[in-house]
Amino acid sequence: MSHSSSKLLIETAQLRQAIRRQEHTGPTSGLATGAMQGNVVILPQAYANEFLLYCQKNPVACPLIGVSEVGDYRLPTLGHDIDIRHDVPEYYVYRDGVKVESLNDIEALWQEDMVAFVLGCSFSFEHALSTAGLPPRNIELGVNVSMFETNIATVPAGRFHGNTVVTMRPYTPKDAIRAIQITTRFPKAHGAPLHFGSPEAIGIRDLSQPEFGDPVTIKDQEVPVFWACGVTPQLAIRNAKPPICITHAPGKMLITDILDTDLAVL
Protein backbone atom coordinates (compact mmCIF):
# COMPACT_ATOMS: atom_id res chain seq x y z
CA MET A 1 0.00 0.00 0.00
CA SER A 2 1.38 3.40 -0.95
CA HIS A 3 1.89 6.16 1.58
CA SER A 4 -0.89 8.27 0.05
CA SER A 5 -3.43 5.44 0.06
CA SER A 6 -2.70 4.59 3.71
CA LYS A 7 -3.14 8.28 4.52
CA LEU A 8 -6.47 8.20 2.65
CA LEU A 9 -7.60 5.13 4.64
CA ILE A 10 -6.98 7.05 7.87
CA GLU A 11 -9.05 9.91 6.44
CA THR A 12 -11.94 7.61 5.42
CA ALA A 13 -11.92 5.85 8.82
CA GLN A 14 -11.99 9.21 10.60
CA LEU A 15 -14.80 10.54 8.40
CA ARG A 16 -16.85 7.35 8.86
CA GLN A 17 -16.38 7.61 12.62
CA ALA A 18 -17.46 11.26 12.58
CA ILE A 19 -20.56 10.19 10.66
CA ARG A 20 -21.16 7.34 13.13
CA ARG A 21 -20.98 9.84 16.01
CA GLN A 22 -23.40 12.06 14.03
CA GLU A 23 -20.83 14.84 13.94
CA HIS A 24 -21.13 14.88 10.14
CA THR A 25 -24.72 14.62 8.87
CA GLY A 26 -24.36 16.55 5.59
CA PRO A 27 -23.50 15.73 1.96
CA THR A 28 -20.30 13.76 1.35
CA SER A 29 -19.43 15.11 -2.11
CA GLY A 30 -15.81 16.23 -2.17
CA LEU A 31 -14.92 14.51 1.13
CA ALA A 32 -12.30 11.74 1.50
CA THR A 33 -11.56 12.22 -2.18
CA GLY A 34 -10.11 9.09 -3.73
CA ALA A 35 -12.26 6.74 -1.62
CA MET A 36 -15.33 5.21 -3.25
CA GLN A 37 -18.67 6.36 -1.90
CA GLY A 38 -21.78 4.22 -2.05
CA ASN A 39 -25.55 4.50 -2.45
CA VAL A 40 -27.37 2.37 0.12
CA VAL A 41 -30.55 0.29 -0.13
CA ILE A 42 -31.64 -1.93 2.77
CA LEU A 43 -34.52 -4.34 2.14
CA PRO A 44 -36.16 -7.33 3.81
CA GLN A 45 -35.03 -10.67 2.37
CA ALA A 46 -38.43 -11.18 0.70
CA TYR A 47 -37.57 -8.29 -1.65
CA ALA A 48 -33.81 -8.76 -1.84
CA ASN A 49 -33.63 -11.27 -4.71
CA GLU A 50 -35.88 -9.17 -6.93
CA PHE A 51 -33.81 -6.09 -6.14
CA LEU A 52 -30.60 -7.99 -6.90
CA LEU A 53 -32.07 -8.86 -10.30
CA TYR A 54 -33.13 -5.21 -10.79
CA CYS A 55 -29.51 -4.13 -10.26
CA GLN A 56 -28.26 -6.81 -12.65
CA LYS A 57 -30.67 -5.58 -15.33
CA ASN A 58 -29.78 -1.91 -14.81
CA PRO A 59 -26.02 -1.94 -14.27
CA VAL A 60 -25.45 1.68 -15.32
CA ALA A 61 -27.91 3.18 -12.82
CA CYS A 62 -27.36 0.41 -10.21
CA PRO A 63 -23.69 -0.69 -10.25
CA LEU A 64 -23.59 -3.07 -7.29
CA ILE A 65 -20.33 -2.95 -5.30
CA GLY A 66 -21.42 -4.79 -2.15
CA VAL A 67 -24.20 -6.92 -0.61
CA SER A 68 -24.40 -7.95 3.05
CA GLU A 69 -25.28 -11.38 4.38
CA VAL A 70 -28.92 -11.66 5.50
CA GLY A 71 -29.28 -9.93 8.88
CA ASP A 72 -25.65 -8.80 8.89
CA TYR A 73 -25.08 -5.05 9.18
CA ARG A 74 -21.38 -5.35 8.33
CA LEU A 75 -19.87 -5.02 4.86
CA PRO A 76 -16.28 -6.20 5.35
CA THR A 77 -15.41 -6.15 1.63
CA LEU A 78 -16.07 -2.39 1.58
CA GLY A 79 -14.46 -1.46 4.93
CA HIS A 80 -13.37 -3.59 7.88
CA ASP A 81 -15.32 -1.57 10.46
CA ILE A 82 -18.44 -0.61 8.48
CA ASP A 83 -21.72 -0.88 10.39
CA ILE A 84 -24.47 0.07 7.96
CA ARG A 85 -26.81 0.91 10.88
CA HIS A 86 -24.70 3.93 11.82
CA ASP A 87 -22.32 4.85 9.01
CA VAL A 88 -24.52 6.90 6.66
CA PRO A 89 -24.92 10.64 7.45
CA GLU A 90 -28.68 10.56 6.87
CA TYR A 91 -31.10 7.74 6.09
CA TYR A 92 -34.53 7.80 4.45
CA VAL A 93 -37.11 5.33 5.74
CA TYR A 94 -39.76 4.12 3.29
CA ARG A 95 -42.84 2.15 4.44
CA ASP A 96 -45.02 0.63 1.73
CA GLY A 97 -43.17 2.77 -0.80
CA VAL A 98 -43.76 6.07 0.98
CA LYS A 99 -40.94 8.02 2.61
CA VAL A 100 -42.03 8.43 6.23
CA GLU A 101 -38.97 9.82 7.98
CA SER A 102 -35.31 10.65 7.83
CA LEU A 103 -32.90 9.54 10.55
CA ASN A 104 -29.18 9.77 11.32
CA ASP A 105 -29.05 6.23 12.73
CA ILE A 106 -31.18 3.15 12.07
CA GLU A 107 -30.11 0.72 14.79
CA ALA A 108 -33.65 0.75 16.22
CA LEU A 109 -35.10 -0.28 12.85
CA TRP A 110 -32.67 -3.10 12.03
CA GLN A 111 -34.35 -6.49 11.42
CA GLU A 112 -32.88 -10.00 11.34
CA ASP A 113 -34.10 -10.46 7.73
CA MET A 114 -32.53 -7.30 6.32
CA VAL A 115 -30.05 -7.23 3.44
CA ALA A 116 -27.91 -4.15 2.70
CA PHE A 117 -26.98 -3.28 -0.89
CA VAL A 118 -24.29 -0.74 -1.78
CA LEU A 119 -24.15 0.79 -5.26
CA GLY A 120 -21.33 2.85 -6.76
CA CYS A 121 -21.75 6.61 -6.93
CA SER A 122 -20.72 9.28 -9.40
CA PHE A 123 -18.81 11.08 -6.64
CA SER A 124 -16.09 8.48 -7.37
CA PHE A 125 -15.28 10.08 -10.69
CA GLU A 126 -15.56 13.66 -9.41
CA HIS A 127 -12.05 13.33 -8.01
CA ALA A 128 -10.75 12.19 -11.41
CA LEU A 129 -12.59 15.07 -13.11
CA SER A 130 -11.12 17.60 -10.67
CA THR A 131 -7.61 16.18 -11.12
CA ALA A 132 -8.04 16.61 -14.89
CA GLY A 133 -8.85 20.30 -14.39
CA LEU A 134 -12.60 19.77 -14.80
CA PRO A 135 -13.97 20.25 -11.27
CA PRO A 136 -17.75 19.67 -11.18
CA ARG A 137 -19.72 22.84 -10.49
CA ASN A 138 -21.26 21.33 -7.32
CA ILE A 139 -17.73 20.84 -5.94
CA GLU A 140 -16.75 24.39 -6.89
CA LEU A 141 -19.88 25.77 -5.19
CA GLY A 142 -19.65 23.43 -2.19
CA VAL A 143 -23.23 22.20 -2.64
CA ASN A 144 -24.93 18.84 -3.22
CA VAL A 145 -25.06 17.69 -6.87
CA SER A 146 -28.31 18.40 -8.78
CA MET A 147 -30.44 15.25 -9.30
CA PHE A 148 -33.46 14.87 -11.59
CA GLU A 149 -36.01 12.20 -12.43
CA THR A 150 -36.01 11.52 -16.19
CA ASN A 151 -38.44 9.78 -18.55
CA ILE A 152 -35.85 7.05 -19.24
CA ALA A 153 -37.46 3.82 -18.00
CA THR A 154 -35.31 1.25 -16.23
CA VAL A 155 -35.69 -2.48 -17.04
CA PRO A 156 -38.26 -3.88 -14.57
CA ALA A 157 -37.51 -6.85 -12.29
CA GLY A 158 -40.43 -8.30 -10.34
CA ARG A 159 -42.05 -5.51 -8.38
CA PHE A 160 -39.20 -3.06 -9.03
CA HIS A 161 -39.67 -0.61 -11.89
CA GLY A 162 -39.41 3.14 -12.49
CA ASN A 163 -37.57 5.90 -14.29
CA THR A 164 -33.87 6.67 -14.16
CA VAL A 165 -32.61 9.44 -11.86
CA VAL A 166 -29.63 11.43 -13.15
CA THR A 167 -27.04 13.80 -11.75
CA MET A 168 -26.23 16.92 -13.78
CA ARG A 169 -22.90 18.71 -14.16
CA PRO A 170 -22.50 21.57 -16.67
CA TYR A 171 -19.47 21.70 -18.98
CA THR A 172 -18.44 23.39 -22.22
CA PRO A 173 -18.67 20.91 -25.13
CA LYS A 174 -14.87 20.59 -25.24
CA ASP A 175 -14.69 19.78 -21.53
CA ALA A 176 -17.76 17.51 -21.79
CA ILE A 177 -15.92 15.39 -24.39
CA ARG A 178 -12.97 15.03 -21.97
CA ALA A 179 -15.39 14.29 -19.10
CA ILE A 180 -16.99 11.52 -21.18
CA GLN A 181 -13.55 9.96 -21.71
CA ILE A 182 -12.65 10.22 -18.03
CA THR A 183 -15.93 8.88 -16.63
CA THR A 184 -15.95 5.97 -19.11
CA ARG A 185 -13.09 4.61 -16.98
CA PHE A 186 -15.44 4.26 -13.99
CA PRO A 187 -18.21 1.78 -14.91
CA LYS A 188 -18.83 1.01 -11.21
CA ALA A 189 -19.53 4.72 -10.65
CA HIS A 190 -22.16 4.95 -13.46
CA GLY A 191 -19.52 5.37 -16.19
CA ALA A 192 -20.14 7.69 -19.13
CA PRO A 193 -23.08 10.12 -19.24
CA LEU A 194 -26.48 9.04 -20.56
CA HIS A 195 -27.24 12.38 -22.20
CA PHE A 196 -26.13 15.96 -22.72
CA GLY A 197 -27.87 19.07 -23.96
CA SER A 198 -31.65 19.42 -24.07
CA PRO A 199 -33.14 18.55 -20.65
CA GLU A 200 -36.61 18.22 -22.26
CA ALA A 201 -35.37 15.33 -24.43
CA ILE A 202 -35.13 13.17 -21.29
CA GLY A 203 -38.18 14.61 -19.54
CA ILE A 204 -36.56 17.25 -17.34
CA ARG A 205 -38.55 20.49 -17.24
CA ASP A 206 -36.50 22.89 -15.18
CA LEU A 207 -32.81 22.58 -14.38
CA SER A 208 -33.16 25.17 -11.63
CA GLN A 209 -35.53 22.86 -9.72
CA PRO A 210 -33.75 19.55 -9.05
CA GLU A 211 -35.85 16.82 -7.42
CA PHE A 212 -32.93 16.04 -5.09
CA GLY A 213 -29.81 18.03 -4.17
CA ASP A 214 -29.12 21.65 -5.01
CA PRO A 215 -29.37 23.74 -8.19
CA VAL A 216 -26.08 24.89 -9.75
CA THR A 217 -25.28 27.73 -12.15
CA ILE A 218 -24.86 26.93 -15.85
CA LYS A 219 -22.55 29.39 -17.58
CA ASP A 220 -22.71 30.75 -21.10
CA GLN A 221 -21.42 28.18 -23.64
CA GLU A 222 -21.95 25.32 -21.17
CA VAL A 223 -24.32 22.41 -21.72
CA PRO A 224 -25.83 20.22 -19.01
CA VAL A 225 -24.33 16.71 -18.94
CA PHE A 226 -26.35 13.92 -17.30
CA TRP A 227 -25.04 10.77 -15.60
CA ALA A 228 -27.16 7.92 -14.20
CA CYS A 229 -27.57 8.19 -10.42
CA GLY A 230 -27.79 5.68 -7.59
CA VAL A 231 -30.94 7.40 -6.34
CA THR A 232 -32.72 5.55 -9.20
CA PRO A 233 -33.60 2.58 -6.91
CA GLN A 234 -35.53 4.92 -4.61
CA LEU A 235 -38.08 5.49 -7.39
CA ALA A 236 -38.32 1.72 -7.95
CA ILE A 237 -38.83 1.24 -4.20
CA ARG A 238 -41.78 3.66 -4.30
CA ASN A 239 -43.30 1.36 -6.92
CA ALA A 240 -42.35 -1.98 -5.31
CA LYS A 241 -43.83 -0.85 -1.97
CA PRO A 242 -41.90 -3.11 0.40
CA PRO A 243 -43.24 -2.93 4.00
CA ILE A 244 -39.95 -1.30 4.96
CA CYS A 245 -36.93 -0.05 3.07
CA ILE A 246 -34.10 2.13 4.30
CA THR A 247 -31.86 4.13 1.95
CA HIS A 248 -29.23 6.84 2.23
CA ALA A 249 -30.46 10.44 1.78
CA PRO A 250 -29.46 11.65 -1.71
CA GLY A 251 -25.90 13.01 -1.67
CA LYS A 252 -25.17 11.68 1.82
CA MET A 253 -23.31 8.48 1.06
CA LEU A 254 -21.56 5.56 2.71
CA ILE A 255 -17.78 6.18 2.71
CA THR A 256 -15.93 2.96 1.80
CA ASP A 257 -12.27 1.94 2.01
CA ILE A 258 -12.23 0.98 -1.68
CA LEU A 259 -10.13 3.35 -3.77
CA ASP A 260 -11.88 4.87 -6.78
CA THR A 261 -8.88 3.81 -8.84
CA ASP A 262 -9.27 0.17 -7.70
CA LEU A 263 -12.50 -0.10 -9.68
CA ALA A 264 -11.39 2.03 -12.64
CA VAL A 265 -10.79 0.32 -15.96
CA LEU A 266 -7.96 1.20 -18.37
Added chain:
Amino acid sequence: MSHSSSKLLIETAQLRQAIRRQEHTGPTSGLATGAMQGNVVILPQAYANEFLLYCQKNPVACPLIGVSEVGDYRLPTLGHDIDIRHDVPEYYVYRDGVKVESLNDIEALWQEDMVAFVLGCSFSFEHALSTAGLPPRNIELGVNVSMFETNIATVPAGRFHGNTVVTMRPYTPKDAIRAIQITTRFPKAHGAPLHFGSPEAIGIRDLSQPEFGDPVTIKDQEVPVFWACGVTPQLAIRNAKPPICITHAPGKMLITDILDTDLAVL
Protein backbone atom coordinates in the same frame (compact mmCIF):
# COMPACT_ATOMS: atom_id res chain seq x y z
CA MET B 1 -2.78 -12.80 -41.11
CA SER B 2 -6.46 -13.70 -40.81
CA HIS B 3 -8.59 -14.73 -43.76
CA SER B 4 -10.68 -11.54 -43.55
CA SER B 5 -7.63 -9.25 -43.45
CA SER B 6 -6.03 -10.96 -46.47
CA LYS B 7 -9.38 -10.56 -48.29
CA LEU B 8 -9.32 -6.85 -47.34
CA LEU B 9 -5.76 -6.47 -48.65
CA ILE B 10 -6.91 -7.82 -52.03
CA GLU B 11 -9.77 -5.29 -51.95
CA THR B 12 -7.44 -2.38 -51.08
CA ALA B 13 -4.94 -3.41 -53.79
CA GLN B 14 -7.74 -3.63 -56.37
CA LEU B 15 -9.21 -0.26 -55.35
CA ARG B 16 -5.78 1.40 -55.43
CA GLN B 17 -5.19 -0.03 -58.91
CA ALA B 18 -8.60 1.22 -60.09
CA ILE B 19 -7.64 4.66 -58.76
CA ARG B 20 -4.23 4.40 -60.49
CA ARG B 21 -5.99 3.61 -63.79
CA GLN B 22 -8.30 6.61 -63.11
CA GLU B 23 -11.33 4.31 -63.12
CA HIS B 24 -12.22 5.62 -59.66
CA THR B 25 -11.83 9.39 -59.27
CA GLY B 26 -14.52 10.03 -56.61
CA PRO B 27 -14.67 10.13 -52.80
CA THR B 28 -13.30 7.11 -50.94
CA SER B 29 -15.54 7.26 -47.83
CA GLY B 30 -17.08 3.84 -47.19
CA LEU B 31 -14.74 2.03 -49.61
CA ALA B 32 -12.31 -0.77 -48.59
CA THR B 33 -13.73 -0.46 -45.09
CA GLY B 34 -11.26 -1.60 -42.48
CA ALA B 35 -8.23 -0.23 -44.36
CA MET B 36 -6.78 3.06 -43.19
CA GLN B 37 -7.14 5.99 -45.57
CA GLY B 38 -4.75 8.91 -45.64
CA ASN B 39 -4.65 12.64 -46.25
CA VAL B 40 -1.75 13.58 -48.54
CA VAL B 41 0.57 16.59 -48.55
CA ILE B 42 3.53 16.73 -50.96
CA LEU B 43 6.05 19.53 -50.45
CA PRO B 44 9.53 20.51 -51.63
CA GLN B 45 12.26 19.60 -49.15
CA ALA B 46 12.78 23.28 -48.29
CA TYR B 47 9.35 23.26 -46.64
CA ALA B 48 9.29 19.66 -45.41
CA ASN B 49 11.01 20.11 -42.04
CA GLU B 50 8.73 22.98 -41.05
CA PHE B 51 5.69 20.97 -42.08
CA LEU B 52 6.93 17.98 -40.08
CA LEU B 53 7.17 20.24 -37.04
CA TYR B 54 3.68 21.62 -37.78
CA CYS B 55 2.31 18.05 -37.68
CA GLN B 56 4.17 17.34 -34.44
CA LYS B 57 2.66 20.45 -32.85
CA ASN B 58 -0.86 19.66 -34.07
CA PRO B 59 -1.17 15.88 -33.65
CA VAL B 60 -4.99 15.82 -33.46
CA ALA B 61 -5.55 17.60 -36.78
CA CYS B 62 -2.34 16.23 -38.37
CA PRO B 63 -1.70 12.65 -37.18
CA LEU B 64 1.28 11.62 -39.28
CA ILE B 65 1.23 7.96 -40.39
CA GLY B 66 3.89 8.05 -43.12
CA VAL B 67 6.64 10.20 -44.69
CA SER B 68 8.52 9.36 -47.88
CA GLU B 69 12.25 9.66 -48.46
CA VAL B 70 13.22 12.85 -50.32
CA GLY B 71 12.40 12.39 -54.00
CA ASP B 72 10.87 8.94 -53.44
CA TYR B 73 7.25 8.55 -54.54
CA ARG B 74 6.89 5.21 -52.78
CA LEU B 75 5.56 4.70 -49.23
CA PRO B 76 6.38 1.04 -48.51
CA THR B 77 5.34 1.19 -44.83
CA LEU B 78 1.79 2.05 -45.92
CA GLY B 79 1.49 -0.34 -48.89
CA HIS B 80 4.12 -2.29 -50.83
CA ASP B 81 3.01 -0.98 -54.25
CA ILE B 82 2.00 2.60 -53.41
CA ASP B 83 3.11 5.22 -55.93
CA ILE B 84 1.98 8.58 -54.58
CA ARG B 85 2.15 10.09 -58.09
CA HIS B 86 -0.82 7.98 -59.24
CA ASP B 87 -2.67 6.50 -56.27
CA VAL B 88 -4.92 9.36 -55.13
CA PRO B 89 -8.30 9.75 -56.97
CA GLU B 90 -7.89 13.51 -57.30
CA TYR B 91 -5.07 15.89 -56.44
CA TYR B 92 -5.09 19.63 -55.75
CA VAL B 93 -2.09 21.61 -56.95
CA TYR B 94 -1.18 24.75 -54.99
CA ARG B 95 1.35 27.28 -56.31
CA ASP B 96 2.45 30.03 -53.91
CA GLY B 97 -0.44 29.05 -51.64
CA VAL B 98 -3.10 29.33 -54.32
CA LYS B 99 -4.95 26.29 -55.66
CA VAL B 100 -4.36 26.41 -59.41
CA GLU B 101 -5.66 23.08 -60.68
CA SER B 102 -6.96 19.63 -59.84
CA LEU B 103 -5.52 16.52 -61.51
CA ASN B 104 -6.01 12.75 -61.39
CA ASP B 105 -2.28 12.05 -61.77
CA ILE B 106 0.80 14.10 -60.84
CA GLU B 107 3.64 12.21 -62.52
CA ALA B 108 4.37 15.22 -64.71
CA LEU B 109 4.75 17.45 -61.64
CA TRP B 110 6.96 15.18 -59.55
CA GLN B 111 10.29 16.76 -58.51
CA GLU B 112 13.47 15.19 -57.17
CA ASP B 113 13.22 17.28 -53.99
CA MET B 114 9.64 16.35 -53.10
CA VAL B 115 8.61 14.72 -49.81
CA ALA B 116 5.20 13.06 -49.38
CA PHE B 117 3.41 13.17 -46.04
CA VAL B 118 0.42 10.95 -45.20
CA LEU B 119 -1.90 11.84 -42.32
CA GLY B 120 -4.58 9.63 -40.76
CA CYS B 121 -8.20 10.30 -41.69
CA SER B 122 -11.48 10.12 -39.81
CA PHE B 123 -12.79 7.64 -42.39
CA SER B 124 -10.79 5.07 -40.39
CA PHE B 125 -13.21 5.28 -37.49
CA GLU B 126 -16.33 5.40 -39.67
CA HIS B 127 -16.11 1.63 -40.05
CA ALA B 128 -15.97 1.22 -36.26
CA LEU B 129 -18.92 3.61 -35.87
CA SER B 130 -20.97 1.69 -38.45
CA THR B 131 -20.13 -1.64 -36.81
CA ALA B 132 -21.39 -0.21 -33.50
CA GLY B 133 -24.73 0.65 -35.13
CA LEU B 134 -23.83 4.34 -35.52
CA PRO B 135 -23.31 4.75 -39.29
CA PRO B 136 -22.25 8.33 -40.13
CA ARG B 137 -24.92 10.22 -42.08
CA ASN B 138 -22.53 10.76 -45.04
CA ILE B 139 -22.14 6.97 -45.33
CA GLU B 140 -25.93 6.48 -45.14
CA LEU B 141 -26.47 9.12 -47.83
CA GLY B 142 -23.53 7.98 -49.97
CA VAL B 143 -22.02 11.47 -50.08
CA ASN B 144 -18.73 13.07 -49.08
CA VAL B 145 -18.46 14.11 -45.42
CA SER B 146 -19.18 17.79 -44.60
CA MET B 147 -16.01 19.78 -43.83
CA PHE B 148 -15.82 23.28 -42.32
CA GLU B 149 -13.15 25.82 -41.46
CA THR B 150 -13.37 26.78 -37.76
CA ASN B 151 -11.95 29.64 -35.71
CA ILE B 152 -9.80 27.17 -33.71
CA ALA B 153 -6.20 28.21 -34.44
CA THR B 154 -3.56 25.53 -34.90
CA VAL B 155 -0.12 25.90 -33.28
CA PRO B 156 2.12 27.62 -35.86
CA ALA B 157 5.43 26.13 -37.03
CA GLY B 158 7.65 28.30 -39.20
CA ARG B 159 5.63 29.52 -42.16
CA PHE B 160 2.77 27.10 -41.49
CA HIS B 161 -0.23 28.45 -39.55
CA GLY B 162 -4.01 28.59 -39.89
CA ASN B 163 -7.33 27.46 -38.46
CA THR B 164 -8.48 23.90 -37.88
CA VAL B 165 -10.77 22.23 -40.44
CA VAL B 166 -13.34 19.82 -39.02
CA THR B 167 -15.62 17.09 -40.32
CA MET B 168 -19.20 17.03 -39.04
CA ARG B 169 -21.41 14.03 -38.34
CA PRO B 170 -24.82 14.46 -36.66
CA TYR B 171 -25.88 12.15 -33.80
CA THR B 172 -28.39 12.13 -30.96
CA PRO B 173 -26.66 12.99 -27.67
CA LYS B 174 -26.85 9.33 -26.55
CA ASP B 175 -25.20 8.14 -29.76
CA ALA B 176 -22.71 11.02 -29.68
CA ILE B 177 -21.50 9.83 -26.26
CA ARG B 178 -20.94 6.34 -27.70
CA ALA B 179 -19.26 7.85 -30.77
CA ILE B 180 -16.88 9.81 -28.49
CA GLN B 181 -15.92 6.55 -26.75
CA ILE B 182 -15.40 4.71 -30.05
CA THR B 183 -13.38 7.42 -31.79
CA THR B 184 -11.18 7.94 -28.72
CA ARG B 185 -9.69 4.55 -29.65
CA PHE B 186 -8.35 5.99 -32.93
CA PRO B 187 -5.84 8.76 -32.11
CA LYS B 188 -4.16 8.31 -35.51
CA ALA B 189 -7.51 9.07 -37.17
CA HIS B 190 -8.09 12.36 -35.25
CA GLY B 191 -9.47 10.56 -32.17
CA ALA B 192 -12.33 12.06 -30.16
CA PRO B 193 -14.33 15.06 -31.40
CA LEU B 194 -13.19 18.64 -30.70
CA HIS B 195 -16.69 19.99 -30.23
CA PHE B 196 -20.41 19.25 -30.41
CA GLY B 197 -23.52 21.43 -30.51
CA SER B 198 -23.40 25.13 -31.39
CA PRO B 199 -21.56 25.60 -34.73
CA GLU B 200 -21.20 29.34 -33.98
CA ALA B 201 -19.09 28.56 -30.90
CA ILE B 202 -16.29 27.37 -33.22
CA GLY B 203 -16.88 29.93 -35.96
CA ILE B 204 -19.11 27.92 -38.32
CA ARG B 205 -21.96 30.02 -39.73
CA ASP B 206 -24.05 27.62 -41.78
CA LEU B 207 -23.99 23.82 -41.55
CA SER B 208 -25.79 23.58 -44.89
CA GLN B 209 -22.83 25.23 -46.65
CA PRO B 210 -19.70 23.16 -45.97
CA GLU B 211 -16.43 24.59 -47.29
CA PHE B 212 -15.48 21.11 -48.56
CA GLY B 213 -17.55 17.97 -49.20
CA ASP B 214 -21.34 17.74 -49.19
CA PRO B 215 -24.06 18.95 -46.80
CA VAL B 216 -25.94 16.25 -44.85
CA THR B 217 -29.35 16.29 -43.15
CA ILE B 218 -29.50 16.82 -39.39
CA LYS B 219 -32.58 15.17 -37.86
CA ASP B 220 -34.71 16.34 -34.96
CA GLN B 221 -32.98 15.64 -31.61
CA GLU B 222 -29.58 15.33 -33.30
CA VAL B 223 -26.62 17.60 -32.60
CA PRO B 224 -23.67 18.21 -34.93
CA VAL B 225 -20.47 16.56 -33.71
CA PHE B 226 -17.14 17.92 -35.01
CA TRP B 227 -13.86 16.02 -35.46
CA ALA B 228 -10.50 17.52 -36.54
CA CYS B 229 -9.84 16.92 -40.24
CA GLY B 230 -6.73 16.22 -42.29
CA VAL B 231 -7.70 19.04 -44.66
CA THR B 232 -6.37 21.40 -41.96
CA PRO B 233 -2.86 21.48 -43.55
CA GLN B 234 -4.33 22.84 -46.78
CA LEU B 235 -5.23 26.07 -44.95
CA ALA B 236 -1.70 26.23 -43.51
CA ILE B 237 -0.29 25.70 -47.01
CA ARG B 238 -2.28 28.69 -48.27
CA ASN B 239 -0.50 30.72 -45.60
CA ALA B 240 2.98 29.19 -46.02
CA LYS B 241 2.84 29.79 -49.79
CA PRO B 242 5.37 27.17 -50.94
CA PRO B 243 6.22 27.51 -54.66
CA ILE B 244 4.48 24.16 -55.19
CA CYS B 245 2.43 21.87 -53.00
CA ILE B 246 0.27 18.92 -54.02
CA THR B 247 -2.48 17.52 -51.80
CA HIS B 248 -5.36 15.06 -52.13
CA ALA B 249 -8.76 16.57 -52.95
CA PRO B 250 -10.88 16.62 -49.75
CA GLY B 251 -12.63 13.26 -49.27
CA LYS B 252 -10.60 11.54 -52.01
CA MET B 253 -7.93 9.80 -50.02
CA LEU B 254 -4.94 7.50 -50.38
CA ILE B 255 -5.99 3.89 -49.61
CA THR B 256 -3.33 2.17 -47.48
CA ASP B 257 -2.74 -1.47 -46.52
CA ILE B 258 -2.69 -0.58 -42.80
CA LEU B 259 -5.73 -1.90 -40.96
CA ASP B 260 -7.71 0.67 -38.96
CA THR B 261 -7.51 -1.73 -36.04
CA ASP B 262 -3.69 -1.87 -36.25
CA LEU B 263 -3.52 1.76 -35.13
CA ALA B 264 -6.39 1.61 -32.64
CA VAL B 265 -5.58 1.84 -28.96
CA LEU B 266 -7.34 -0.24 -26.27
